[in-house]
Amino acid sequence: MNLLLATLSGLVLFLANHPVHWWGLTFVGMVPLWFALHAQRSAGRRLWPIGLVAAAANVLPLLLFAGVAPPIVAAAAFVVLQWTGFAMLAGRLLVRGPLLGPLAAAAVVTLAEMLSWYAVPIFGTAQCFARPMSAAPETVAFLAYTGLGGLVFALAATQAAVAVALRERRATPLLGAVAIVAVAGALDAVRLSSPGGGALRVATHGWSRFPTDSGRTLEVYRRSFGATDGGVRLVVTPEAAADVGIEGHWLGPREQAIADLCHAAGMNETFGAIGVFCNRTRDNRIWFIAPGGCLVGEYRKTHLIPWLEDYVAGDGTLATMEVDGVVVGGMICQDDNFTDLGRAYGNAGVQLVVVPTNDWPAIREYHLENAIFRCIENGYAVARAASHGISALIDCRGRVRHRQDHVALAARDEMTGEGMLVDDLPVGDGRPTLYARLGEWPMLALSLLLLATAARRRITAA
Numbered sequence: 417m418n419l420l421l422a423t424l425s426g427l428v429l430f431l432a433n434h435p436v437h438w439w440g441l442t443f444v445g446m447v448p449l450w451f452a453l454h455a456q457r458s459a460g461r462r463l464w465p466i467g468l469v470a471a472a473a474n475v476l477p478l479l480l481f482a483g484v485a486p487p488i489v490a491a492a493a494f495v496v497l498q499w500t501g502f503a504m505l506a507g508r509l510l511v512r513g514p515l516l517g518p519l520a521a522a523a524v525v526t527l528a529e530m531l532s533w534y535a536v537p538i539f540g541t542a543q544c545f546a547r548p549m550s551a552a553p554e555t556v557a558f559l560a561y562t563g564l565g566g567l568v569f570a571l572a573a574t575q576a577a578v579a580v581a582l583r584e585r586r587a588t589p590l591l592g593a594v595a596i597v598a599v600a601g602a603l604d605a606v607r608l609s610s611p612g613g614g615a616l617r618v619a620t621h622g623w624s625r626f627p628t629d630s631g632r633t634l635e636v637y638r639r640s641f642g643a644t645d646g647g648v649r650l651v652v653t654p655e656a657a658a659d660v661g662i663e664g665h666w667l668g669p670r671e672q673a674i675a676d677l678c679h680a681a682g683m684n685e686t687f688g689a690i691g692v693f694c695n696r697t698r699d700n701r702i703w704f705i706a707p708g709g710c711l712v713g714e715y716r717k718t719h720l721i722p723w724l725e726d727y728v729a730g731d732g733t734l735a736t737m738e739v740d741g742v743v744v745g746g747m748i749c750q751d752d753n754f755t756d757l758g759r760a761y762g763n764a765g766v767q768l769v770v771v772p773t774n775d776w777p778a779i780r781e782y783h784l785e786n787a788i789f790r791c792i793e794n795g796y797a798v799a800r801a802a803s804h805g806i807s808a809l810i811d812c813r814g815r816v817r818h819r820q821d822h823v824a825l826a827a828r829d830e831m832t833g834e835g836m837l838v839d840d841l842p843v844g845d846g847r848p849t850l851y852a853r854l855g856e857w858p859m860l861a862l863s864l865l866l867l868a869t870a871a872r873r874r875i876t877a878a
Contacts, residue, residue: 417452417455418452418453418455418456418461418466419452419465419466419469421448421449421451421452421455422448422449422452422465422466422467422469422470422473423469423470423473424448424473425445425446425447425448425449425452425470425473425474426449426469426470426471426472426473426474426475427473427474427477428441428444428445428448429441429442429445429446429474429545430473430474430477430478432445432548433478433547433548433782434481434548434781434782434785435481435781437548437551437781439548439549439551439552442545442546442548442549442571443571443575444575445545445575446571446572446575446576447575447578447579448579449466449467449470449503449579450510450518450521450575450576450578450579450580451579451582451583452466453466453503453506453507453510453521454507454510454511454579454580454583455583456507457507457508457510457511458511458583463503463504463507463508464500464501464503464504466503466507467499467500467501467502467503467504468496468499468500468503470499470503471495471496471498471499471500472496474495474499474545475492475495475496478492479492481778482778482779482782483776483778483779485724485776486722486723486724487538487539487721487722487723487724488779490538490722490723491538491539491543494532494536494538494543495532495543498528498529498531498532499528501528502524502525502528505524506520506521506522506524506525506576507521509521509524509867509870510576510579510580512870512873513870513873514580514581514584514586514588514589514592515577515588515589515592516866516869516870516873517576517580517870518573518576518577518579518580518589518592518593519573519576519592519866520866520867520869520870521572521573521576522568522569522572522573522576522866523569523862523863523864523866523867524863524867525568525569525572526565526568526569526572526859526863527860527863527864527867529544529545529546529564529565529568530565530856530859530860532544533754533755537719537722537754538721538722539750539753539786540719540750540753540754540755540786541564541753541754541755541786541789542753542782542783542785542786544564544568544786545568546564546567546568546571547782547785547786547789548785549567549571550785550786550788550789550792550814551785553788553791553792553813553814553815554604554608554813554815555600555604556604556792556814557603557604557607557608557792557813557814558600558603558604558607559789559792559793559851560607560792560793560794560795560849560850560851561603561607561849561850561851562603562851562858562859563755563793563851563855563856563859564755564789564793565856565859565860566600566859569859569862569863570596570597570600573592573593573596574593574596574597576589577589577590577592577593577596578590578593581593607813608813610845611845612811612812612813612842612843612844612845613742613767613812613842613843613844613845613846614742614842614843615840615841615842615843616649616650616739616740616742616767616768616797616840616841616843617647617648617649617650617838617839617840617841618648618649618650618651618652618768618799618809618838618839618841619648619650619651619652619836619837619838620651620652620653620799620800620801620802620807620808620809620820620836620837621651621652621653621654621801621807621834621835621836622653622654622801622802622803622805622807622820622822622833622834622835622836622837623654623803623822623826623832623833623834623835624803624804624822624823624825624826624832624833624834625826625831625832625833648686648838649686649687649739649740650686650687650688650689650739650744650768650770650799651686651687651688651689652688652689652770652771652772652799652800652801653688653689653690653691653772653801654691654772654773654774654801654802654803655691655700655717655748655749655772655773655774655803656691656692656693656700656772656774657690657691657692657772657803658673658677658690658691658692658693659692659693659695660673660692660693660694660695661694661695661696661697670694670696673692674703674710674711675710677690677703677705678705678707678710678711681705681706681707682707682708684707685707686707687704687705687706687707687737687739687744688703688704688705689702689703689704689705689744689746689770689772689799689801690702690703690705690772691748691772691774691801693727697728698727698728699716699717699727699728699729699730700716700717700725700727700730700748701714701715701716701717701748702714702715702735702746702748702770702772704735704736704737704744704746706737712737713735713736713737714735715730715733715734715735715745715746715747715748716728716729716730716731716733717729717730717748717749717750717751718730718731718732718751718757719750719751719753719754719757720750721750725750732756732757732760734757734760734761734764736764736766739768742767742768742843743764743765743766743767743768743846744766744767744768744769744770745761745764745766745768745769745770745796746769746770746771746772747761747769747770747771748771748772748773749771749772749773749774749775749783751771752769752771752773752786752787752790752798753783753786755790755793755855755856758790758793758794759793759794759851759852759855761794761796762793762794762795762796762848762849762851762852763848763852763853765846765847765848766796766844766846767796767797767812767843767844767845767846768796768797768798768799768841768843768844769790769796769797769798769799770798770799770800770801771787771798771799771800771801772801773800773801773802773803773805774802774803774804774805775802775803775804775805775806776804776805777804777805777823780802780804780805780806780821780823781806783805783806784800784805784806784808784819787800787808787810788810788814788816789814791810791811791812791813791814792813792814793849793851793852794844794848794849794851794852795812795844795845795847795848795849795852796812796843796844797809797810797811797812797841797842797843797844798810799841802822803822804822804823805821805822805823806819806820806821806822806823807819807820807822807835807837808820808837809837809839809841811841811842811843812842812843812844812845813842817839817841818837818838818839819837820835820836820837822834822835
């Protein structure tokens, strides 16, 4: 029975994810798992099979849709190890009191998730079971204070408390769950009531297939700057959309490419954030183009996808430009799966982050979903321009105002899937959030305190 309950948890969390995306199931998906762990521990049986079965039931169906590229398989394997491991410790802690038990067990889950984000840098927070909650940004606005770790803790603790209440037939765990929900709701209300920083008219230009000869490539960029409606101040293009540095390649030598793009920007009095791959230096960049000042900044992609990207990584140096008083920064694709650059831009007072990206179709929904958390945590807007994926304009509270799936668009018209999004995008106020300032330390300290308290209670009881 306990193994069946563990299987149910894994399947429910799979259904909360894409492609089904019944994201509300994230609120209840762990309850059967906690119930099974409590029963297994009370019966004196081994706990690791519960975690193993739950993880397998979750990731095996997911692989059918996400594919079996080496990074995906490696991430799935780590999730199995992660859940098997935390079940062994969290299951032991779950029975140490009607309130302390669920809190300490949730602390283990939180620490296990943080470990996967930093110690195993495959897809960062995109591997988190709580990721589907980005579909309801108003309910997770408190991440501006706690980061994604706060959401992991809240989900794990409330569901563990419900399971303990059902197992032990006590009201105390339920009162604890209500208190956690109340605190999260209060923080949501405070955050959502805070003002933003105005708006900037932004356009993203994305596609699924792209011309690679220099004449047609330049024509696409001229359309990027010229085909938007009146008043657009910033145009964003996908990752590595221009190949520069070698004669005859896409946009040709660097100096010529810069001159051509600056001319296109100047003709339309529009700023640009252009994704380019520089052949001579073998790195992936964003060129920040100003209509009067030409190339005003460059950002190099820092986080590369293991086994798939073997070029030179950037060193995490930020790059910004100012557009009509709005401070704009940039990340590229895989960068937004990690919190280091996201927090750094938040602390730098950036109000809008451009994200050129090049996805592969099977993971495009997961990647977009995860990017939303960087907005919520750090208080800036995101303009995401995609090739082989989903372009999106996301405001400073994590609400997706517009999105365009270029893969689906190409499948319908059997052409390039090319399209543009335009909006007066609400940007951040430039003030760093609490999470941007402190990072994971508050949740790390809370989790360690709960574990120390649970350990002390065990020693005292012994």
